[in-house]
Amino acid sequence: MGIIVQKFGGTSVGNVERIRNTVNRIIEEKEKGHDVVVVVSAMGKTTDQLVGLANELSAYPAKREMDMLLSTGEQVTISLVAMALIARGYDAVSYTGWQAGIITEPVHGNARITEIRTEKIKSRLAAGQIVIVAGFQGITPAGEIATLGRGGSDTTAVALAAALHADRCLIYTDVTGVFTSDPRYIPNARKLKAVSYDEMLELASLGAGVLHARAVEFAKNAAVPLIVCSSLEREEGTLIEEEVSVEKNLIVRGVAFEDGITRVTIFGLENGFRNLPDIFTTLAEHHIDVDIIIQNQTADHKTYLSFSIKDKDLKETADLLEAGKEALSIDHFETETGLAKVSIIGSGMVSNPGVAAKMFQVLADHGIAIKMISTSEIKVSTVVDAKEMVRAARCLHEAFELDAVEQNI
Amino acid sequence: MGIIVQKFGGTSVGNVERIRNTVNRIIEEKEKGHDVVVVVSAMGKTTDQLVGLANELSAYPAKREMDMLLSTGEQVTISLVAMALIARGYDAVSYTGWQAGIITEPVHGNARITEIRTEKIKSRLAAGQIVIVAGFQGITPAGEIATLGRGGSDTTAVALAAALHADRCLIYTDVTGVFTSDPRYIPNARKLKAVSYDEMLELASLGAGVLHARAVEFAKNAAVPLIVCSSLEREEGTLIEEEVSVEKNLIVRGVAFEDGITRVTIFGLENGFRNLPDIFTTLAEHHIDVDIIIQNQTADHKTYLSFSIKDKDLKETADLLEAGKEALSIDHFETETGLAKVSIIGSGMVSNPGVAAKMFQVLADHGIAIKMISTSEIKVSTVVDAKEMVRAARCLHEAFELDAVEQNI
Structure with a gap:
């Protein structure tokens, strides 16, 4: 049997009861004969509470000190999980990021992992111990202690799986897998048995929320099979790997959507985009x-440029464009x-x-006007009125038969 | 100006408001031109909360994992203090124990500091930064992360002061200094301007509670002057150093007392103590x-042995003596x-x-019966009925004129 990596998010370790449940999941894998490495996040709302404390003391907390502060969250969880395993009679040891040999670039708040020195973990696995590593x-x-930014624990798990040549990396979350669309809005949304890394990358960056894009990228590059599954329910999850062997006849595999989008259109770029790089x-x-960038010319040969941003960035964007009108x-x-x-x-x-x-x-058949379009090899994005978002997603989900019963080949 | 070390306990950093107050105290010393190293404990009840979590998951939590867990408490405080200082415009940096170069023996829960590698702290001080170090x-x-046991943050502060050849080590606490006796019971108790290390050691081990005995020992060996003072009130504290230059004419400098004491007396040790080491x-x-051990012989040449323990240990002690009756x-x-x-x-x-x-x-004049006596070069301890404790302390405090106005020489 080989090594497997299990990753449990904040909800899965949110309280003592859930930690016990998580410990059961770890023991199950250990009992199957695997060498088990576990990555955990901070308990539930811990990170938010710590950020709240920091903000009371500083409007713009120093990034190095934020990393020092936030990294305690995972350290609490690893020790609790390890002691709970030991109490159940299993030999376990917890490691912080620095103890586990997770080296990052010299950046705070959003560092990338540059190297993992696995000797320590390997020697503990060889001694039969379950190794619990602090994510993020x-x-x-x-x-210096550095944190990995949003979805950092996913990245830790995948990077460890890659460095340890693990058989697979299990990502436990509060949903049972990757769905064809968001089940909260699309009642017929169906769990996918498998998706490719690229599809998952698009789904993740389009707000599917189950997995962080950086983690998927890492998994793709290292060819680590990922499984997204529920930490509470006993359902089979979704496998993410290079070659998707099932559901091959499904051309479209998911519908993703998000609101809070603003379109900015700039007129009068007469000099043919010489200032385009400056703007961006x-x-x-x-x-x-x-996000989406579109350029075109009007009939009188004037150039116009449209791009989409988040609503929250509108004021700052408008201020910047106003201030730079002449220069740009x-x-x-x-x-x-x-x-x-x-x-x-x-x-x-x-x-x-x-x-x-x-x-x-x-x-068009449903009378939904498209305001912007952007395409890639494996996705097509349209910008529509937010009021039409859910209706658009539903009719696309139906038209591409995503609610059809899964067909294994 | 030289280096000073400031240590703030859990109460002094118990909430955002108190951290702000602590930051003011740090800035005051920095503004005087000192190089400042700050040692902090975990915020208020943090440690108790973490211990509570651990106990829910394990009846006897693994000591290594407890150290992993509890050490997060101080890490939270150092980052908050550092970011608050930075927000006030001061250059500050926080260090965990391992980052600060605090090396301990390979023990968990109650490790002793064996060495402090001060290069990192010194280089930061040389760069004008305030260095915040996690205590304990x-x-x-x-x-491996190891904690120093009760009063560990005091020990960290004193050990750092010694290693850095600091001018002095300020211990901020919730009392204004070291008193001739406990003011809660002895209304005339008076704050001492100065006490010697040895006197402080006796006061600490007799339950004065202001400073941990291990920290005082460390300070004595390294000849670091300690000052115990209040983090909230602006009163002069108590200086602890080798030669006490003031109050020389006071023969007795303090009255300490604690209840919850049990006396155990063993009869029939006929063989002249051959089994004494075995018992202890x-x-x-x-x-x-x-604590106190007394041996004597009765008129018929039988040996008897008395010793004092804490009430809470009575059941276990009795069980052990009962079980070992024959062997002992x-x-x-x-x-x-x-x-x-x-x-x-x-x-x-x-x-x-x-x-x-x-x-x-x-x-005797007050009709208080003495049940045990123990003496050392700088203290005399008596065991009395707990009901007489406060009255005994009060009449001794008065008889030795501890409430008299201080006489400087």
């Missing part, structure tokens, strides 16, 4: 996330809020050219 | 703290609970032979 954290070459560099420097050679700009993005995802699309057309037709 | 914790040579080894192995050659034993220890402390005693006699006379 590592150590810089200078010995300025926005990036202010950490404004630009902008004539004027318009904004439209209250929009939503609805996307279809599926790696089968690349060889099925009619998919995008079908999507537009379906939306 | 260190790292073993194998890279057995008790020590069961972590039963034996014990005829029978008796116990008396509901006792208290009342002690007088003062380094002037050694050259004033009448002090003990005066103490016994004072107690």
Whole structure:
């Protein structure tokens, strides 16, 4: 039997009762004969409470000190899980990020893992111990505690699975797997048996929320099979791997959507985009996330540029554009809020050219106006009125037969 | 200006408001031109809460994992204090025990500091930064987190002051200094300007509670001047150093007392104590703290042995003696609970032979029966009925003129 990595999120270790449940899940895998490495997040609302304390003392808490503060959350969980396992008669040992040899770049708040020194974990596994590792954290070459940013515990788990050549990495969460769409809005949404890394990447970056995109990227590069499953319910989860052997005849595998989108349109870029890089560099420097970008020319050969941002970034974006009007050679700009993005995802699309057309037709048939379009090899995103978001997602889910019974090949 | 070390206990950092107050105290010292190193404990009840969680998951939590768990408490505080200082415009950096180079013996729960590698702290001080160090914790040579046991943050502060050759170590607490006796019971108790290390050691081990004995020992060996003062009130504290220059004419410097004492008397040790080591080894192995030990012979040349323990250890002690009756050659034993220890402390005693006699006379004059006596060079302890404890302390406090106005020389 090989090594497996199990990752439990904040909900799965949110209180003593849930920790006991998590411990049962760990023991099950150990009893199957695996070498088990466990990655855990901070308990439930711990991180929010710590952030609250910090904000009371500082409007802009120093990032190094925030990492020092937040990394305690996972350290509490690893020790509790380890002592609970020991109390059940299993040999277990907990490691913080720095003890586990998780080396990051010298950045605070959003560091990337650069290396994992696995000797310590391997020697403990060889001695028959269950190793519990704190997610979300590592150590810089200078010995500073660094955190990995949103979804960091997923990344820790996948990176460990890759470094240890684990057979698979199990991600336990509060849903039972990856769905064709959000079941809260699309009653017919169905759990997928399997998706490819690329599909999961699109689903993750389109707000599916189950797994962080960076973790999926890591898993893809290292070819670590991921399984997303529930920590509470005993259902089979969703397998994420390179070659999806089931559901091959499904061209579209999921419908994702999110609201809170604003469209910004800039007019009068006469000089043919010479200032285009400047605009996006300025926005990036202010950490404004630009999603869809569209450029075109009007009949009188004037260039216009549209891009989508989050509603929350609207004020700052408008201020920046206003301030840079002259430098950026902008004539004027318009904004439209209250929009939503609805996307279809599926790696089968690349060889099925009619998919995008079908999507537009379906939306047109339902009288839903498309405001922006963006395509990639495995997804098509449309921006529509936020009021139409759920209706758009539902009719696409139905039109692409995502609620059909799964067909194994 | 040299280096000073400031130590703030759990009450002084118990909430956001108190942390702000603590930050003011740190800034005051920095503004005086000192290089400042700060040691902090966990916030208020944090440690108790963490212990509670652990106990829910394990009746006897693994000690290594308890250290992993409890050490997060101080890590939270250091980051909050550092970010609050930074928010006030001061350059500050927080260090966990392992980052600060605090090396301990390979023991969990009650480790001793073996070495402090000060390079990192020194380089930060040289760069003008205020260094905030997590108290109560260190790292073993194998890279394991170890805690220092009760009063551990005091020990961290004193050990750092010694290693850094600090000018002094300020211990901020919830009282304004070291008193001649406990002001809650002895209304005339007076704050001492100064006491010697040895006097403080006796006061600490006799339950004065302000400072942990291990920290005082450390300070004595390294000749670090300690100042005990209030974190809230602006009063001068008590200086603890080798040569006490003030109050020289006070022979007795304090009256300490504690109840919850049980006396155990063993009869029939006919073989002249051959089994004495066995008895105390057995008790020590069961972590039963034996305080006063008295042996004597009765008129018929039988040996009897009395010793005092805490009430809470009575059942276990009785069980052990009962079980070992034969092996230990014990005829029978008796116990008396509901006792208290009342002690007088003062380094002037050694050259004033009448002090003990005066103490016994004072107690006799007040009709208080003495059940046990133990003396050292700088203290005399008596065991009396717990009901008489406070009255005994009061009349001794008065007889030795501890409430008299302080006389500086």
